[in-house]
Amino acid sequence: MKNKISTILNLIGCALCAAFTSTALANHRSGDFALPEIMTAGDFNHDGNLDLAVNLSGFDNFAVLNGDGHGNFTLTKHVEEDTLPKAIVSGDLNGDGQLDIVSAAQWGYTIKVYLGDGAGGFQNVGQMDGDGELNRVVLADLNKDGILDIISNAPSEGKLDIYYGLGNGRFTNTFQELGDEQWPNLYAIETGDFNNDGNPDIALTYFTDTTETGTHLQILLGDGAGNFTTGQNIVVDSQCNNVRAVDLNKDGNLDLILAGAGSENDTGIFVSTYLGDGHGNFTKHQFIDLGVGSIKGQIALGDFNEDGNIDFCYPQSSLGIMRHDFSTDLLIFLGDGTGNFTQGQTVTVGLEPGSTWAADFNKDGHIDIACSNRTDATLSILLGNGDGTFTTHATIPLNAKP
DSSP: OTTHHHHHHHHHHHHHHHHTOOSGGGOGGGSSOOOEEEEEEEOTTSSSSOEEEEEETTTTEEEEEEEOSSSOEEEEEEEEOSSSEEEEEEEOSSSSSSOEEEEEETTTTEEEEEEEOSSSOEEEEEEEEOOSSOOOEEEEOTTSSSSOEEEEEETTTTEEEEEOBOSSSOBOSSOEEESTTTSTTOOOEEEEOSSSSSSOEEEEEEESSSSTTOEEEEEEEEOSSSOEEEEEEEEESTTEEEEEEEOSSSSSSOEEEEEEOOTTOSSOOEEEEEEEOSSSOEEEEEEEEOOSOBOOSOOEEEOSSSSSSOEEEEEEEESSSSTTOEEEEEEEEEEOSSSOEEEEEEEEOSSSEEEEEEEOSSSSSSOEEEEEETTTTEEEEEEEOSSSOEEEEEEEEOSSOO
16 A cells, blocks of 8 residues: 555645635535446345445445336435445345445545345445555456455556455455556456356456557456466557446357546547457457547446347546536447447436446336436436437436435
8 A cells, every 4th residue: 555645645635725725626525516426236125126326426425226116216325435435336245135335435445345234224344445546346256155256456556456255244354466566547347257267357457658558458367266367468548447348249258348538538538349259368349439538437238229239328427638528428339249339329418427327227128227427416317218219217316415
């Protein structure tokens, strides 16, 4: 945690700035801005309907919204997290059949575990020290013991940290480090069996600089016992902050969808596909130039037009290179089953779309989309028509605490 001292000093500086600034923007904890970002979904209260949990980085908590099975969601509670939470995932961590939640805080340097009670409530049962200004976590059973493990990035330390699950909702106190200082500005993490050996592997992206050749895709091949060997490393499009693994061309091998770039980039935003050969190697197949802008959150996958091919949605956070050139565009891309995508509908959502989640919220057999709108402090619920188009169903404010 070599950067922790500097981060603490930065926090002190921010606090001093806030003391002499009258606007709420001086301090993200002022409570005036919820700033919803990444989300996760599941049936948290066992009523047969999908619910949502959304990180509110401005409130230092996550919001729980109960779904009614008709595409409507009710904000029921806010659950306290640490300072500037940036990641949230859900899964059954203790084997009791209830969904639990893991969150990560970028300034708090912590990973917190919340066990679900099956009625929509969550109790914090412990936390682990994070590292390197973490902002992404992934759950996967890396050592094949039937228990979910936590993978966390550490961008300022250039590494991945792995916390192995103990099966009771607890995790190892010390984490396994991969690539210490080897992968600076590591943001995107994805898991999957890339070489078809039955063991989980890891794909990550990092960038050494912001030029067109500064960003890399790194493949780590697992042995099923928690050990990883370095696989393919290739230059990808600048500041890629999204990686999703899925079989795009129906050959039985996992492929990758990459998307970026982050805030205030100089190279523009994009989507690209990489086809896997089943041995852990990937070859670039398609690149889509989306012009200037940024994406801060996560894309979501689904068969939106019900043709049997994977599609995805892309929350475009900004329309320019400046920090506050906010967008209201959610871009829909339709796949052809060979690894190619064409841009479809552009859906208008709230200001500064953050992250998306795709699932059938109203049980009509069509995939729907939830989109967090960071500046608006809202959640857009878009109902799918089954033909690749969506209709806005609800806009849910997240600013008011229940």
